[in-house]
Amino acid sequence: xxxxxxxxxxxxxxxxxxxxxxxxxxxxxxxxxxxxxxxxxxxxxxxxxxxxxxxxxxxxxxxxxxxxxxxxxxxxxxxxxxxxxxxxxxxxxxxxxxxxxxxxxxxxxxxxxxxxxxxxxxxxxxxxxxxxxxxxxxxxxxxxxxxxxxxxxxxxxxxxxxxxxxxxxxxxxxxxxxxxxxxxxxxxxxxxxxxxxxxxxxxxxxxxxxxxxxxxxxxxxxxxxxxxxxxxxxxxxxxxxxxxxxxxxxxxxxxxxxxxxxxxxxxxxxxxxxxxxxxxxxxxxxxxxxxxxxxxxxxxxxxxxxxxxxxxxxxxxxxxxxxxxxx
Amino acid sequence: xxxxxxxxxxxxxxxxxxxxxxxxxxxxxxxxxxxxxxxxxxxxxxxxxxxxxxxxxxxxxxxxxxxxxxxxxxxxxxxxxxxxxxxxxxxxxxxxxxxxxxxxxxxxxxxxxxxxxxxxxxxxxxxxxxxxxxxxxxxxxxxxxxxxxxxxxxxxxxxxxxxxxxxxxxxxxxxxxxxxxxxxxxxxxxxxxxxxxxxxxxxxxxxxxxxxxxxxxxxxxxxxxxxxxxxxxxxxxxxxxxxxxxxxxxxxxxxxxxxxxxxxxxxxxxxxxxxxxxxxxxxxxxxxxxxxxxxxxxxxxxxxxxxxxxxxxxxxxxxxxxxxxxx
DNA sequence: CTGAAAGCGCTAACAC
DNA sequence: GTGTTAGCGCTTTCAG
Numbered sequence: 001x002x003x004x005x006x007x008x009x010x011x012x013x014x015x016x017x018x019x020x021x022x023x024x025x026x027x028x029x030x031x032x033x034x035x036x037x038x039x040x041x042x043x044x045x046x047x048x049x050x051x052x053x054x055x056x057x058x059x060x061x062x063x064x065x066x067x068x069x070x071x072x073x074x075x076x077x078x079x080x081x082x083x084x085x086x087x088x089x090x091x092x093x094x095x096x097x098x099x100x101x102x103x104x105x106x107x108x109x110x111x112x113x114x115x116x117x118x119x120x121x122x123x124x125x126x127x128x129x130x131x132x133x134x135x136x137x138x139x140x141x142x143x144x145x146x147x148x149x150x151x152x153x154x155x156x157x158x159x160x161x162x163x164x165x166x167x168x169x170x171x172x173x174x175x176x177x178x179x180x181x182x183x184x185x186x187x188x189x190x191x192x193x194x195x196x197x198x199x200x201x202x203x204x205x206x207x208x209x210x211x212x213x214x215x216x217x218x219x220x221x222x223x224x225x226x227x228x229x230x231x232x233x234x235x236x237x238x239x240x241x242x243x244x245x246x247x248x249x250x251x252x253x254x255x256x257x258x259x260x261x262x263x264x265x266x267x268x269x270x271x272x273x274x275x276x277x278x279x280x281x282x283x284x285x286x287x288x289x290x291x292x293x294x295x296x297x298x299x300x301x302x303x304x305x306x307x308x309x310x311x312x313x314x315x316x317x318x319x320x321x322x323x324x325x326x327x
Numbered sequence: 328x329x330x331x332x333x334x335x336x337x338x339x340x341x342x343x344x345x346x347x348x349x350x351x352x353x354x355x356x357x358x359x360x361x362x363x364x365x366x367x368x369x370x371x372x373x374x375x376x377x378x379x380x381x382x383x384x385x386x387x388x389x390x391x392x393x394x395x396x397x398x399x400x401x402x403x404x405x406x407x408x409x410x411x412x413x414x415x416x417x418x419x420x421x422x423x424x425x426x427x428x429x430x431x432x433x434x435x436x437x438x439x440x441x442x443x444x445x446x447x448x449x450x451x452x453x454x455x456x457x458x459x460x461x462x463x464x465x466x467x468x469x470x471x472x473x474x475x476x477x478x479x480x481x482x483x484x485x486x487x488x489x490x491x492x493x494x495x496x497x498x499x500x501x502x503x504x505x506x507x508x509x510x511x512x513x514x515x516x517x518x519x520x521x522x523x524x525x526x527x528x529x530x531x532x533x534x535x536x537x538x539x540x541x542x543x544x545x546x547x548x549x550x551x552x553x554x555x556x557x558x559x560x561x562x563x564x565x566x567x568x569x570x571x572x573x574x575x576x577x578x579x580x581x582x583x584x585x586x587x588x589x590x591x592x593x594x595x596x597x598x599x600x601x602x603x604x605x606x607x608x609x610x611x612x613x614x615x616x617x618x619x620x621x622x623x624x625x626x627x628x629x630x631x632x633x634x635x636x637x638x639x640x641x642x643x644x645x646x647x648x649x650x651x652x653x654x
Numbered sequence: 655c656t657g658a659a660a661g662c663g664c665t666a667a668c669a670c
Numbered sequence: 671g672t673g674t675t676a677g678c679g680c681t682t683t684c685a686g
Contacts, residue, residue, distance in 0.1 A: 001663090003662095003663055003664085004663060004664060004665095005663075005664095013672075013673085014672065014673045014674075015663090015664080015665095015673090015674095016665085016666085016672070016673060016674080016675095017671085017672060017673075019664070019665060019666090020671090020672085022664095023665085027671055027672085028671070028672080029671060029672090032671075032672080046436060046440060047440070047663080047664075048381070048440055048662085048663050048664070049377075049437070049440045049441055050376075050377045050378075050380035050381040050386075050440070050441065050442055050662085050663080050664090051377075051381050051662070051663030051664040051665090051678090052663080052664055052665075053377035053664090053678090054375070054377040054378050054381050054662090054663080054664070054665090054677095054678045054679065054680085055663075055664040055665040055666080055677080055678050056664075056665055056666085056678085057665095057678075059377075061437075068402075068406075069396075069401075069402045069405040069406045069409070069421075070399065070402035070403065070406060071399070071402060072397065072398070072399075074396075074402065075395075075396045075397035075398060075401065075402065076397065078396040078423070079395075079396050079397060079423070082396070082422070082423055091422070091433075091434075091437050092422060093420045093421075093422060094396075094420075094421050094422065095409070095418070095419060095420060095421065096405070096406070096409055106418075107418075109373060110376070110388075110418050113373060113374070113375055113376045113377070114376055114377065114441070115377055218605070219602055219605045219606065220605035223605070223606070223607060248575070249605075249606075251579070252578070252579075252582075252606055252607055253607070255579075255582040255583075256582075256607050275546055278545070278546045278547035278550070278576075279546065279550070279576075279579055280550060280579055280580065280583050328679090330678095330679055330680085331679060331680060331681095332679075332680095340656075340657085341656065341657045341658075342657090342658095342679090342680080342681090343656070343657060343658080343659095343681080343682080344655090344656060344657075346680065346681060346682085347655095347656085349680095350681085354655055354656085355655070355656085356655060356656090359655080359656080374679080374680075375678085375679050375680070377678085377679080377680090378662090378678070378679030378680040378681090379679080379680055379681075380662090380680090381661095381662045381663065381664085381678085381679080381680070381681090382661080382662050382679075382680040382681040382682080383662085383680075383681055383682085384662075384681095
């Protein structure tokens with residue numbers, strides 16, 4: 001392992017000077033700088049981050065803890081955070097919290113003690129209190145897709161209820177009366193909000209859901225729920241799926257039942273941009289701009305003065321609802 | 328930030344002793360150990376990894392650099408590596424190499440300079456030479472799904488050619504003569520091997536492919552290729568898809584054409600266990616045991632004496648090929 | 655079993 | 671501009 005010291009020796013300067021050129025400090029004579037640069041090259045020296053972190057208390061890296069590594073949603077999330085971090089010259093380290101508060105906390109602690117300059121949290125198990133506690137310990141972090149009272153200025157949020165209402169409303173507007181919903185796991189906050197939005201829209205239109213089944217946000221549960229819905233005594237004319245993956249499952253089930261989308265069954269889903277545009281028919285959706293949010297969270301972390309931005313749901317019209325529609 | 332020193336002061340012992348109990352050294356009197364433990368709890372002390380890494384030259388963490396964060400394949404990969412790492416009491420840090428040698432190298436360097444005890448590499452852009460060079464620098468790493476001559480003992484590999492042959496052979500055995508293939512991006516090594524296997528099996532059976540289209544391993548390209556194949560003057564009776572994602576796309580296209588699987592079109596695909604089992608019909612596949620390989624690579628990294636294991640392709644019979652078969 | 659002491663490789667005042 | 675000098679928080683001999 002070649003160290004600062006070695007470089008200094010070879011260049012015939014002090015360690016401080018080497019440190020200066022490595023860190024881009026301007027107070028170095030070009031000539032000296034060159035000597036040092038050459039020595040660095042010759043020795044192919046790379047600074048030791050651990051030593052650096054220890055001495056300076058920062059590391060030029062950002063941390064990300066996600067709920068999971070699995071699924072297109074998280075892939076996109078990680079990808080965008082990394083891209084944004086790199087555009088600010090920071091490296092990204094990601095780790096998965098899994099679905100336990102203990103694990104999430106462990107992951108966070110590790111990231112912090114690695115002296116990450118900041119951490120982006122997409123966590124579901126840690127309680128609001130724990131998060132506020134964390135904020136107390138003067139740690140720098142932002143929360144992605146989560147609203148914690150008292151921590152509003154570090155929360156990047158999205159109005160899931162409204163998004164869900166809008167999606168449902170599309171179906172209603174298209175004239176559908178027999179509407180079903182495939183929601184996410186009931187214990188998750190975001191699932192609850194989406195379901196709530198659906199129910200609210202239905203109630204406002206004075207409609208009873210034909211069915212309301214709970215999936216687990218994956219292909220199979222989407223298939224199963226849709227299949228069950230399609231065997232129901234009252235056949236729904238439209239289905240709202242609370243994520244893309246389940247919508248693909250539903251689509252498969254619908255085709256299996258020899259029904260057509262959108263002629264026989266209309267479909268709308270939550271969409272984080274991974275799949276809904278790419279299946280046939282392309283799925284009409286409410287866009288959940290997780291990638292933009294991830295990007296924004298990263299910026300917010302780097303520069304806390306970033307102006308607040310509201311992320312609004314938006315309907316993307318594709319081909320899974322007939323415009324004249326309904327029955 | 329509470330340090331070793333604080334704990335030592337509170338417990339009335341030396342820093343060395345605290346270090347011992349923190350690190351589970353046995354040479355500490357139970358009484359002393361208790362005092363220290365209590366002080367640690369009271370101060371809720373957590374060691375500083377940077378300092379630890381600097382002093383000890385290791386960090387109890389493993390690194391993983393993947394080609395990408397996206398897609399079920401990588402999600403599963405990351406997930407399994409993390410699980411295995413944690414079962415050995417190690418934390419995992421993952422970062423994405425993207426598709427550039429420069430980025431891959433950067434990611435690797437960062438991980439190493441963080442003093443990761445070892446790094447698992449799923450890299451595609453770095454050349455064999457660069458990898459051998461890296462090995463020279465006494466760094467500890469293993470290669471996942473890649474064979475680099477000279478580095479065999481750190482390579483966890485899979486016989487893609489054979490797997491592909493076996494998959495194709497299933498179709499042939501079922502009596503199919505009009506077989507098409509949807510392969511992956513031509514520039515990737517693994518795609519090439521899979522295509523090669525397909526071609527070899529066809530040739531051995533004295534069969535001409537009805538079509539052989541190149542996708543990019545995603546849903547949409549699977550759909551597009553299949554769609555194109557189904558408009559071909561000679562309709563294939565069977566399609567082999569080189570990954571799961573494209574197979575789902577193909578399935579969607581087939582249903583769109585009002586054809587049935589397996590009665591009208593047989594389907595077989597590469598399968599890393601993410602989706603093939605969960606669609607309807609469940610897809611018959613060659614299993615690519617990436618999760619087992621990831622697990623094994625992690626073990627190999629931790630304990631280089633782990634006995635070598637061959638990962639063999641295996642056909643999983645599900646419902647997308649008719650047994651009596653034919654066309 | 656426990657403590658003292660010497661670093662790990664680097665940064666950050668502070669002199670010169 | 672550049673060198674000197676303290677540490678950053680921890681591990682690790684080496685005594686005792």
